[in-house]
Amino acid sequence: MSKFLYASIGRKFLMSVTGIFLLLFILVHLTINLLLIFDDSGALYNEGAHFMVTNPAIKIMEPILALGFLVHIIWSLLISWENYKARPVKYKKQDLSVASSWASRNMLILGALVFVFLVIHLANFWWKIKVSGHDLLNQGLEPGADMHNTYLLVSTLFKTSWFYSLLYILGGVLLGLHVTHGFWSAFQTIGFSNKVWLNRLQTVAKVYAVVVALGFAIIPLYFMIKF
């Protein structure tokens, strides 16, 4: 089995499986996030956030998700290094734009940028909610409410900081670009593609990418414009 995970297709298989898992996670994450803009009192989003930290199924999934990210990142570095070594002498003149998409050639860079965003994002919210705690989390709640005011933490960041709002919009766009290629590529790698399905998967990939990019970008935009 270890030999399989080191073979070229085996490595890609792991990227693909973790990638599809992360694609599913993004959809769940986006769905919860969109509650932010449908109820300005924040009660709906706080319920959603409370569910995500207390539901046992989600609790089980959290370390699995972290593992998914970790494997996806480590294997991407491994694959990129192996692929870099396969051409010791580079071309002097290369015209790649005719034959392949920019996103497909720059998955490592896009992934790295998404990773940088992810670290900032975790520091902004996850760290404060799960580890360090924050004053805003305990304000504005009804007495005796057994939950955090996550809405206040999130909305305050977007209302007060143009920098973070723009960063989160950029993060959504980068993720969208990453998955325009990643989505269909994951299915191609596990063999779920042929001449007919390739076009279908690439169309769905574009739709998925637009939904994700717009969906995540619209939230800081909403707070920037409305408040």
Added chain:
Amino acid sequence: MADKILKKLYIEVWRQNNAKAKGKFETYTIENISTGTSFLEMLDILNNDLIEKGVDPIAFDHDCREGICGTCSLYINGRPHGPDSAVTTCQLHMRKFKDGDTITIEPWRAKAFPVIKDLVVNRSAFEQILQAGGFVSVNTGGVPDGNAILISHEDAEESMDAASCIGCGACVAACKNSSAMLFVSAKVSHLAKLPQGKVEAKARARNMVAKMDELGFGGCTNTQACEAECPKSISISNIARLNREYLSARFSE
């Protein structure tokens, strides 16, 4: 109508004496080239000039010069087989260039394809991959048996499409990872689609992929550059099939 004449061209080409020598680019000028000239004929004319001047002619691979044999190569102006689609270098014509152009010619670049001299690379890595499993070694019977085994039209067509691979290596040259996946997938697919090839399908996929990895080709990241630059337009749906064949072979071990 007579072909137009390109009055002057600058040919920037990779010169390397032998496999171990350090190579470098040299620029030559060539005059009065008809746009009807094929790219390789242009190089022949340039080589005639060089020989007359006492310069070592440029070594490049060529054989049938009609796009069938897969011998010609060349990375021209940043693209394998040059600025035309679905053709080999021998089918590329000078009408694709303009007067005064600088044309950069490089050999295929890949760890698994070392340069032998100038623009000639050693592509025997492809042969080694084929030797690892690109054949049918079971007894498939005589001629009448061949007709007795029915094959659907779609399967026959897909198999023939995959079999049109001429093994030129443009897929490796085009790929940012120097991956040979399109070649290997074509060679696996044209047998996997036929009943004669199914008997050894699992061992074939396993062994050919293992050999491909061993020879130092990169992995596939689905950029589709190989399909776009392939002179025979081999589809990347073959790569999906190879992934399927390989994964099912490994999981059934």
